[in-house]
Amino acid sequence: MLFSRFPRVQLATLPTPLQHLPRYGALANHPKVYIKRDDFMALGMGGNKLRHLEFWLGAALQQGADVIIACGRPESNQCRLTAAAAAKLGLKCILLHNTEKPDFLQGNILLSHLMGAQSIYLGEIDEDARQEQALALMESLKSEGHNPYLIGSDVPLGCLGYVNAALELHQQALAQNIDLRHVVIVGAMGGTAAGFLYGTALLGHPFHVHVISVEYPKEKIWSILERNFNNISSLLELTPNAKLAEVATVHAEYLGPGYAQPTPEAIQTVRDLAQTEGILLENVYTSKTVWGMRDLVARGIISPQEATCVIHTGGGPALFAQAELYQPR
Ligand SMILES: Cc1ncc(COP(=O)(O)O)c(C=O)c1O
Structure with a gap:
């Protein structure tokens, strides 16, 4: 109903799985760590952008592109x-x-x-x-x-994919009896996180969302999130049940030297998740995000008593372009 005004093509495989990570959780000293597998989709090796593309290409087809x-x-x-x-x-x-x-x-x-x-x-x-x-x-x-269509020219429209992801995760957590209290999500250009934050605000803020910045310093990503949050609100013509500042905290301390420049902890996190759970990350977006979650637990910002879910946004094929980091010594 929320999205019925917007043309949409089915591209993502939804809902994506919500999985418990007992062995990685043991490493992170947190028994209730979960992962939402937005990397696990049937088209083109999957990933977050398929959720955005459902709305962008819906619009493109409607315009006869x-x-x-x-x-x-x-x-x-x-x-x-x-x-x-x-x-x-x-x-x-x-x-x-x-x-x-x-x-x-x-x-x-x-x-x-x-x-x-x-x-x-x-x-x-x-x-x-x-x-x-x-x-x-x-x-x-x-x-x-x-009749060409330029992907990304309507940012808030694409964000609707992640408004839906927040609603989807909330439903899954309820169905699996998980009292989800924290979600950790990546923020680069911020569309993915902004949509998720808006969906969380619509739900009335059942969990707190930690945005791990992998591209911009804190002030810049915050202002992008704010702008997108407000633009989604205008697009949907809805006032959410919580404010952005209540829903989100931005963490820029895992960015390291910059966008697409891996940190030693992130490089190790690729190995850790692969070797404890058989799940593959890469070093632009997801390894910094999973490492950020683990460090927030170590710093006491996320309590090990409180169920926590990290969003795996995909990007696996990039790992093959980072092969030099993982050659056996
Ligand atoms: C795998 C993956 N994760 C996360 C992101 C970040 O999304 P956003 O730019 O919406 O913050 C991207 C962006 O391209 C991506 O490809």
Whole structure:
């Protein structure tokens, strides 16, 4: 009902599993650690962006789009999942990468190529310049009679996917008799976390949400979350039952040297979760998030008495592009 005004295509495999992590929990000194497996979906190797894409591509189809454009670096999960969704829907997909053409394709870019996307390499330019190129490509496609849709041009619409994820997790926890008190989620550009926070606020704040920043310092991610939170509210025309500041705490202390630059603790966390639970992370988004959860327990911010769930947002294929970190010595 909440989302019925918005066209949506089914891409994600929902609900994603909610699993207990007894062996990783023992390592983290917390017996009630859970993971929500948004990495575990049937399309294109899954991940958080499929939830966003359900709404973006719903809008694209409603507008009669025939070409889908996405932008990102070659390691972008969003590009890979856009390629997967476009393949499934029979739409042409063009990816704009702000990098030189790689000599050898691996990880996400290899998969995007396999799924039929056309990659255009723009050289080492910044995101603003890349956006200008995307808009120029849109104009040129239109002049040829195409109807292109640019992924990510409507941020709050994509966030609805994670509003739904919060409602979904709440239902699952109730059904499994878990008194869930903390959720730990990643924040990069912040759309995923903002949607989740808004959904949590709609529910009246049954759990506290810890956002682990992996891209921006604290003030910047907070202002992004605030803006997105308010924009989702306007889009849904609803006032949530809790304020952002009541629902969320942002932690930027796990960012390390910067975006996509792994810390020693995060690198070790990939091994720890793999070797205790057989679950694979990567070093841009999810290893810092799981390490953050463990450290919040160690610092007493999350009590081991209180059930805690970390959201696994996917990104597994990026691990193959990080192979040098894990070669046997
Ligand atoms: C695997 C994965 N996790 C988390 C994120 C972060 O999402 P957001 O940019 O919405 O904060 C991304 C973003 O691309 C991602 O690919």
